[in-house]
Amino acid sequence: xxxxxxxKPKYNVRNSLTSYYLLIMFTFFxxxxxxxxxxxxxxxxxxxxxxTGVLFLSTAATSLIYSSExxxxxxxxxxxLPLSATDICMLCFFGFAAxxxxxSPYPPDALTGNAGRNNGLILLGLYLIAYFIVSRxxxxxxxxxxxxxxxxxxxxxxxxxxxxxxDPFGILEGYSADVIxxxxxxxxxxxxxxxxxxxxxxxxxxxxxxxEKKYMKILSGISIGIAYGGLICANSNSGYLGFAVILMVMLxxxxxxxxxxxxxxxxxxxxxxxxxxxxxxxxxxxxHAKNFEAIPRFLLFSPYLYAPIGFFLLIYVLMTVFKxxxxxxxxxxxxxxxxxxxxxxxxxxxxxxxxxxxxxDTTTDLGSMEKLLRFNDYWGTHxxxxxxxxxxxFSGFDILHKLFGSGPDTFYHVFEPHFAELLERFGxxxxxxxxxxxLNYLITQGILGVAAYLGMLLCGTIRAxxxxxxxPITLVFISAVLGYAIQAVVNLYQPITTPTLFLFLAMAExxxxxxxxxxx
Numbered sequence: 001x002x003x004x005x006x007x008k009p010k011y012n013v014r015n016s017l018t019s020y021y022l023l024i025m026f027t028f029f030x031x032x033x034x035x036x037x038x039x040x041x042x043x044x045x046x047x048x049x050x051x052t053g054v055l056f057l058s059t060a061a062t063s064l065i066y067s068s069e070x071x072x073x074x075x076x077x078x079x080x081l082p083l084s085a086t087d088i089c090m091l092c093f094f095g096f097a098a099x100x101x102x103x104s105p106y107p108p109d110a111l112t113g114n115a116g117r118n119n120g121l122i123l124l125g126l127y128l129i130a131y132f133i134v135s136r137x138x139x140x141x142x143x144x145x146x147x148x149x150x151x152x153x154x155x156x157x158x159x160x161x162x163x164x165x166x167d168p169f170g171i172l173e174g175y176s177a178d179v180i181x182x183x184x185x186x187x188x189x190x191x192x193x194x195x196x197x198x199x200x201x202x203x204x205x206x207x208x209x210x211x212e213k214k215y216m217k218i219l220s221g222i223s224i225g226i227a228y229g230g231l232i233c234a235n236s237n238s239g240y241l242g243f244a245v246i247l248m249v250m251l252x253x254x255x256x257x258x259x260x261x262x263x264x265x266x267x268x269x270x271x272x273x274x275x276x277x278x279x280x281x282x283x284x285x286x287x288h289a290k291n292f293e294a295i296p297r298f299l300l301f302s303p304y305l306y307a308p309i310g311f312f313l314l315i316y317v318l319m320t321v322f323k324x325x326x327x328x329x330x331x332x333x334x335x336x337x338x339x340x341x342x343x344x345x346x347x348x349x350x351x352x353x354x355x356x357x358x359x360x361d362t363t364t365d366l367g368s369m370e371k372l373l374r375f376n377d378y379w380g381t382h383x384x385x386x387x388x389x390x391x392x393x394f395s396g397f398d399i400l401h402k403l404f405g406s407g408p409d410t411f412y413h414v415f416e417p418h419f420a421e422l423l424e425r426f427g428x429x430x431x432x433x434x435x436x437x438x439l440n441y442l443i444t445q446g447i448l449g450v451a452a453y454l455g456m457l458l459c460g461t462i463r464a465x466x467x468x469x470x471x472p473i474t475l476v477f478i479s480a481v482l483g484y485a486i487q488a489v490v491n492l493y494q495p496i497t498t499p500t501l502f503l504f505l506a507m508a509e510x511x512x513x514x515x516x517x518x519x520x
Contacts, residue, residue: 011139013062018137019144021055021130025503026148030155030196030496033186037171040188045118045495052126059133079136086463086509087135089456094128096449097121097408103400104407116409116432116444117494124408127499131506138510140473145207146216149223152200156230158185159193160278163233164289181290187496191435194239195497197231198487199504202246202479205271209254209263210472224267225274232278232296233289237372237380240295242487248343249482253468253475255335258327260472262319269312275299276309294369380490382426383435389418390434394443405446414443437488457485460505467512477508 029051034043063079083091101121104110113120162172162184172180187193204227208220231239247268254264279300282289292300299305319326357366358375366373377385393414394402406414412432419430434440441450464478484501 012066014059014066014137015139017055017058017062018134019139019141021051022134022138022144022503022507023147024051025499026144027151029499030151031186033171036174037183037185037188038175040186040192040496041117041494044499045123048495048499049122049126052130055133056129059137080132084463084509084513085459086456086505087132089452089459090128090131093449093452093456094124096404096452097124097445100404100407100445100449103404104410106407106410106413109410109413110407110444113409115412117492119409119493119495119498121408123495127502130499131502131509134503134506135509135513138507139514140511142213142216145203145476146219148200149204149207149219152196152203153223153226155185155187155196156200156226159187159197159230160226160233160281163235164282164285190234190236191238191491192494192496194231194234194236194242195484195487195491196500197227197234197239198242198246198483199480199497199500201227201231201243202250202483203476203504205247205250205264205267206253206476206479208267208270209250209260210476221267221270224270225277228271228274229278232275232299235290235293235296236491237293237295238487238489238491241490242483245486246479246483248339248346250475250479252336252339252343253465253479255339256332258319258323258330258332261330261335262316262323265312265316265319269309269316272305272309272312275305377425380435382428383490385418385422385426386415386431386434387436387439390415390439390443393417401446403446403448405442405444405449408444409440410444411440433492435492436490437493440492456505457481460508463512464508471511471514474508474511477504477511480504481508 025048029044029047032043032047033040098121101107101110106115109115109120111121112118113123158169161168165172165180167173171186172184175183182190184190185193187196201224204220204223208217208224211217211220231243251264254260282300354373354375357364357373362374371378371380375384377388379387390411397406409432411434412430415431415434422431423429434443438450438454441453445453461478461482464474464481468474468478481501481504484497484504
């Protein structure tokens with residue numbers, strides 16, 4: 001699906017540079033690995049730094065040439081202006097991080113992020129550069145998204161193979177069984193793999209819904225199935241949180257239009273149907289796989305999931321066979337309102353159960369749901385211990401450090417007093433993150449830093465959703481942003497998938513800045 005531009009500016013060198021940059025980031029970047037999975041973070045950190053540095057220098061040089069030519073011709077060009085609310089929040093996010101670095105008790109680590117996941121001021125500066133260049137010079141090119149789907153499907157397929165101890169590239173060789181249990185592919189840790197899938201799956205689904213060209217529809221449909229299999233085999237609860245909520249959010253997006261809603265029903269049938277294909281694959285391999293957590297075990301083995309496959313497929317067939325009369329009576333506003341209400345009720349009910357089993361009924365055995373519905377030190381693979389004690393440390397900060405934090409990605413130093421107890425009770429000798437991006441930003445970059453970050457996500461989402469009435473492709477990019485943002489509640493930032501978050505946000509912003517003719 002390609003937007004039809006009105007008064008579209010000439011596609012120039014800077015647009016090409018941006019497209020090539022995105023193409024490399026979506027194809028080569030996720031696969032780049034010098035040795036084994038344990039090098040994924042540092043390998044991708046240096047690659048992102050190099051690629052973004054080249055993009056900056058080449059774009060700056062090209063802009064100087066254009067500027068010189070424009071001045072000679074009397075043309076004024078202000079590509080960086082005007083600033084949107086998302087732009088301002090992005091600038092504030094980096095600005096507050098710079099102040100945080102200056103005020104930090106650990107300035108070298110705040111600058112480089114070496115005590116954490118390399119998410120220091122340097123990496124944040126690269127995010128800023130990539131965001132502003134992409135948001136100004138990105139022009140939708142179908143081949144970029146098609147390449148993303150193909151290469152991301154490869155990562156998801158490798159995730160599935162590694163989960164069943166099939167290692168075609170020797171990534172897992174030389175590691176102990178307990179280490180292999182939590183790692184694999186060119187992405188690394190299972191939480192990072194889940195983060196990758198929460199970016200990939202929404203893109204595949206929304207492209208399937210919106211695509212008009214047959215090859216893109218087929219490619220997106222195949223990608224949905226492989227992405228869902230990759231999500232199951234990521235075996236991380238953070239991924240299922242992102243998956244569950246983003247499916248409902250995309251349903252709200254699609255409910256506005258009859259054809260989008262119909263296509264979404266087929267996308268869901270493909271998604272859940274692919275889970276049964278994975279079950280067949282597992283059966284052929286005699287279920288010789290890593291240990292499944294409760295949620296992926298249910299998604300893979302439960303016979304109850306045949307029901308939603310049939311249900312979504314039935315709705316699609318009925319809406320196709322009786323398209324004319326049903327489309328005539330379809331009210332997008334009412335449907336959207338219904339699904340918004342259902343989402344609010346679901347979130348309220350889940351949160352209510354969480355509060356009840358945490359504060360009222362603290363004794364009932366919840367089985368596998370214990371780590372989800374009852375908050376204590378053991379909640380979410382002892383994330384509760386880190387959240388409780390991390391916030392206790394933050395409460396002891398003086399007002400200046402409450403505003404600006406301890407310095408970007410310096411949680412390791414803040415939490416060091418609890419390492420002995422962490423080892424004694426949970427077997428972990430240390431940790432460099434609180435396993436919640438928003439709390440991590442709060443503690444390390446302060447109230448102002450996390451407020452700017454949340455503002456950036458919120459403003460970018462609002463702008464993209466509003467612009468989607470003119471150009472639906474924004475829904476593809478912002479769905480990926482939201483998928484990442486949701487799973488981040490129980491996950492961590494790193495230079496493996498977090499750069500893609502900023503790229504999709506920038507792409508949504510870039511398309512939102514372009515005047516286009518709507519496509520329904």
